[in-house]
Amino acid sequence: MSESKHETLGLNHDQLLNMYKMMLTARKIDERMWLLNRAGKIPFVVSCQGQEAAQVGAAMALDAEKDYLLPYYRDVGMVLHFGMTVKDLMLAGFAKAEDPNSGGRQMPNHFGSKKHRIVTGSSPVTTQVPHAVGIALAGRIKNDPFVCLTSFGEGSSNQGDFHEAANFAGVHRLPVIFFCENNQYAISVPVDRQIACERVSDRAHAYGMHGETVDGNDPLVVYEAVKKAADRAREGGGPALIETMSYRLTPHSSDDDDRSYRERDEVDDAKKKDGIITFADYLKEHGLLADAEEKDIHERIQKTVDEATEAAESAAYAEAETTLDHVYYE
Numbered sequence: 001m002s003e004s005k006h007e008t009l010g011l012n013h014d015q016l017l018n019m020y021k022m023m024l025t026a027r028k029i030d031e032r033m034w035l036l037n038r039a040g041k042i043p044f045v046v047s048c049q050g051q052e053a054a055q056v057g058a059a060m061a062l063d064a065e066k067d068y069l070l071p072y073y074r075d076v077g078m079v080l081h082f083g084m085t086v087k088d089l090m091l092a093g094f095a096k097a098e099d100p101n102s103g104g105r106q107m108p109n110h111f112g113s114k115k116h117r118i119v120t121g122s123s124p125v126t127t128q129v130p131h132a133v134g135i136a137l138a139g140r141i142k143n144d145p146f147v148c149l150t151s152f153g154e155g156s157s158n159q160g161d162f163h164e165a166a167n168f169a170g171v172h173r174l175p176v177i178f179f180c181e182n183n184q185y186a187i188s189v190p191v192d193r194q195i196a197c198e199r200v201s202d203r204a205h206a207y208g209m210h211g212e213t214v215d216g217n218d219p220l221v222v223y224e225a226v227k228k229a230a231d232r233a234r235e236g237g238g239p240a241l242i243e244t245m246s247y248r249l250t251p252h253s254s255d256d257d258d259r260s261y262r263e264r265d266e267v268d269d270a271k272k273k274d275g276i277i278t279f280a281d282y283l284k285e286h287g288l289l290a291d292a293e294e295k296d297i298h299e300r301i302q303k304t305v306d307e308a309t310e311a312a313e314s315a316a317y318a319e320a321e322t323t324l325d326h327v328y329y330e
Contacts, residue, residue, distance in 0.1 A: 004286055005220050009227075013288055019060060019219055020283060021297060023052040023276050026077040028305045029086060030250075033093055033108070037254045041313065042093045046109050048076040050249035051181050053275025055151075056081060057222030058179055058242075062149060062230055068135055070119045070128040070150040073109040074181065078151065083116035086304050090312035097318040104318050105326070117146075126152055126161040129178065133165045136174040147230045151179040154243075155186025157200045166241070170207035175233035177226060178209075178241045181216065183248035188261040204241035216244030217275040220282075249274065 006016055030049050036042045048055065055077030059069070064082050071078050076089065088100050095104035101112045101120070112120025119135065121128045132150035139146050156162060157180055169176045180200045184191050197203065204211020210229065214221045222244055229240035247270035251258040258267075283289035 005282075006286070009220060009224055011220070011223070015060070016283060016288055017297075019056055019223075020276075020279055020289070021301065022056045022060075022077055022080055023219065023279065024297065025080060025086065025301050025304070026052045026055065027276055028301050029076055029089055032090075032305050032309060034250070034254065036093065036309070042108065043095070044107050045093075045254040046073045047248070047250040047253070048074045050247050050270065050274065051183055051216065051244075052077045053219040053279060054181055054216035054222050054244035054246055057219030058149065058151070058177075058226045058244075060219075061223045061226035062147065064116075066117075066146045067230070068117045068119060068132070068139075068146055068148045070121065070132040070135070070148060071111055072121060072125070072128060072152050072156070072181075073111075074153075074183075075111065075151055076109070079111045079113075079116075079118055082113075082118055084111065084113060084118070086308040087311055088113075090305075090308040091315060094312045094315070095317070096312060096315040097322075098315050103322075103325075126156040126159040128152070129156070129161050130165040130168075132176055133169045133174060136169065136176045137172065140172070140174060145175075145234055147175045147177060147233045149177040149179055149226070149230075151181055153186060154180055154182040154184075154191055154200050155189065155194060156180075157203070158186075158194055166203070166207040166209070166239070169239040170209050173236065173238035176239040177229050177233065178239065179226070180241065180243040182213075182243050182245050184246075185248055185252070185258075185262070187252045187256065188258075190262075199243055201241050201243040207239075207241075209239045209241055210237075211241040211243070213243040213245060216246030217273050217278060219275060219279055246275070247273070 026048050030047050033045045037045045055075050059078040059081035069082050091099040092101045093108045111118050129150050132148040136148045199213045201211035201213045214225045225242050
């Protein structure tokens, strides 16, 4: 009897369940954020729905105690694995003083945590990509063998920041994983109007690095690709461009109406391939998840989200007198 995919990768039962729980937690946080936004309680949502499998598969392939993460604004699954909590993310959503990302000073999903090696991003897309290359260069100079993973959407792969960073990383053989989460749309622009090549990963060859495109709805396939890229980078093999193919199940953000540029049938078809559903099916097929356990996991995660929401909503806002803190030197 041949080994199953997870056995080939050396992943055990607990690791697989943690993978599923992380994906599901990211989804439930996102669903709650939409409800809070529509209730007028938080200002903005930029969604991770449809990309959790790629995010968690990638993050679990890294060393969360040593490696650096430079995520983009959808990467709830990644930052959860690297150590941020549900409450941390809710505090950011409500822009409260205790928000560990920025003390309520940035929009939701502008992740940042020094102790967890999550490097803060900004609203202009792709700026995190050259920052990742700079951090990897610093690690090279200091002989510190960590890997940097920076993630971005396929729209960002058309920005100059991406191309300059990829070129520099390729020339200097830096330990960077360029992780492109291709969700088919850059706001309203479909991927066939963004790139002329077949895949974003086709660009890897031009920069002298490994490139591949994998199924972003399968966390095990993503885990394998990122693990190999990380191992290769630690051994001096240089950077890699990993592209995951998934689908953005929601509008671009809470300020977007995707009905103006895509048909409902297209979205409904994509939901059938949702990684959270298909990965749960995989676990059940291999006797790793029973229906009763699945129900219990859902209930426990929902309780955690409920408690985090309540705590964040009742937390204090920053004092007005602190508005200029971290702006001017004191």
